Amino acid sequence: xxxxxxxxxxxxxxxxxxxxxxxxxxxxxxxxxxxxxxxxxxxxxxxxxxxxxxxxxxxxxxxxxxxxxxxxxxxxxxxxxxxxxxxxxxxxxxxxxxxxxxxxxxxxxxxxx
Amino acid sequence: xxxxxxxxxxxxxxxxxxxxxxxxxxxxxxxxxxxxxxxxxxxxxxxxxxxxxxxxxxxxxxxxxxxxxxxxxxxxxxxxxxxxxxxxxxxxxxxxxxxxxxxxxxxxxxxxxxxxxxxxxxxxxxxxxxxxxxxxxxxxxxxxxxxxxxxxxxxxxxxxxxxxxxxxxxxxxxxxxxxxxxxxxxxxxxxxxxxxxxxxxxxxxxxxxxxxxxxxxxxxxxxxxxxxxxxxxxxxxxxxxxxxxxxxxxxxxxxxxxxxxxxxxxxxxxxxxxxxxxxxxxxxxxxxxxxxxxxxxxxxxxx
Numbered sequence: 001x002x003x004x005x006x007x008x009x010x011x012x013x014x015x016x017x018x019x020x021x022x023x024x025x026x027x028x029x030x031x032x033x034x035x036x037x038x039x040x041x042x043x044x045x046x047x048x049x050x051x052x053x054x055x056x057x058x059x060x061x062x063x064x065x066x067x068x069x070x071x072x073x074x075x076x077x078x079x080x081x082x083x084x085x086x087x088x089x090x091x092x093x094x095x096x097x098x099x100x101x102x103x104x105x106x107x108x109x110x111x112x113x
Numbered sequence: 114x115x116x117x118x119x120x121x122x123x124x125x126x127x128x129x130x131x132x133x134x135x136x137x138x139x140x141x142x143x144x145x146x147x148x149x150x151x152x153x154x155x156x157x158x159x160x161x162x163x164x165x166x167x168x169x170x171x172x173x174x175x176x177x178x179x180x181x182x183x184x185x186x187x188x189x190x191x192x193x194x195x196x197x198x199x200x201x202x203x204x205x206x207x208x209x210x211x212x213x214x215x216x217x218x219x220x221x222x223x224x225x226x227x228x229x230x231x232x233x234x235x236x237x238x239x240x241x242x243x244x245x246x247x248x249x250x251x252x253x254x255x256x257x258x259x260x261x262x263x264x265x266x267x268x269x270x271x272x273x274x275x276x277x278x279x280x281x282x283x284x285x286x287x288x289x290x291x292x293x294x295x296x297x298x299x300x301x302x303x304x305x306x307x308x309x310x311x312x313x314x315x316x317x318x319x320x321x322x323x324x325x326x327x328x329x330x331x332x333x334x335x336x337x338x339x340x341x342x343x344x345x346x347x348x349x350x351x352x353x354x355x356x357x358x359x360x361x362x363x364x365x366x367x368x369x370x371x372x373x374x375x376x377x378x379x380x381x382x383x384x385x386x387x388x389x390x391x392x393x394x395x396x397x398x399x400x401x402x403x404x405x406x407x408x409x410x411x412x413x414x415x416x
Contacts, residue, residue, distance in 0.1 A: 027133075038142070105162070
């Protein structure tokens with residue numbers, strides 16, 4: 001009457017563990033780099049939003065002294081009768097450990113030439 | 114039971130298949146996310162290149178407005194220039210019909226690279242309608258001068274003071290009103306004197322209420338008791354609570370050491386040919402012009 005329930009044999013379990021181990025080992029690199037990549041995309045996105053906010057603020061107020069990550073250099077663009085003076089504003093925001101996000105815009109000088 | 118042998122391996126393989134599917138999905142998601150962020154970054158940069166171009170394009174148009182050039186005669190050739198090694202912009206202008214005095218500006222920001230990106234923004238400019246002073250009853254055209262009388266009415270566009278013989282004279286002429294002395298008041302958002310000479314003579318006073326005025330002329334303050342005042346109109350620049358307009362001088366004058374654009378403080382006054390309000394004129398550039406016309410710019414994005 002009583003049927004003896006048979007479990008997995010030791011050999012079966014060993015083979016399974018080895019197979020699983022090999023496959024997990026093979027994919028662990030992929031998984032960890034995927035997770036790294038997702039995190040870094042998130043960092044980059046956050047940095048991008050921050051850079052955009054900063055650049056908009058600088059463009060709207062023309063005020064760029066003492067702002068971290070904001071650099072500018074005098075620059076000229078060809079205008080109607082002569083070149084128009086302005087500045088090339090570059091905003092740099094660190095994006096996690098994987099680099100920086102950089103946005104640039106040219107703006108005419110609001111005073112002086 | 115012989116047929117149950119190897120079941121563990123099958124279970125493991127099933128688990129592996131599930132993980133593989135999850136892994137593939139994760140990989141796909143990662144790739145899409147990374148590309149998306151990178152693309153967004155480049156698109157945003159292209160947008161700012163377009164904005165840079167628009168800044169230059171607006172100035173390009175307004176400098177011509179400030180010279181009294183109507184849309185019909187405006188030089189609106191396309192602009193295509195690089196911006197500091199970042200990328201480039203390309204501006205195309207489309208003139209509206211003659212009655213409309215409007216210009217459509219379309220700017221594309223370009224980013225080169227393995228995957229080129231471009232963003233387009235558009236601005237529509239409704240330029241101030243231009244009228245000659247004598248046509249709106251502000252001056253009486255008399256040979257050999259354009260003699261001005263005071264104006265009680267305002268004009269809501271750009272008023273051009275121009276005389277056929279190239280001399281605009283503000284004089285205590287017969288059109289002066291005894292009750293108001295020989296004071297001449299003119300009020301409009303923008304004005305320009307585009308004859309060869311503007312003379313304010315013999316005890317005349319000229320009071321301009323305007324946010325932008327261009328003296329594209331030799332400006333003479335002749336005789337004694339002459340007075341010229343510049344006062345802001347409805348759309349001044351306000352800095353630290355002080356109201357400013359912009360004035361362009363094509364020539365030097367007391368207080369104006371070099372021709373060009375100046376910010377004038379409300380109430381800037383020349384009396385007997387001398388600037389009586391030192392410090393009220395501040396050298397600036399044509400780049401202040403868009404401020405005055407900003408209410409006439411309609412922005413839109415896309416194609």
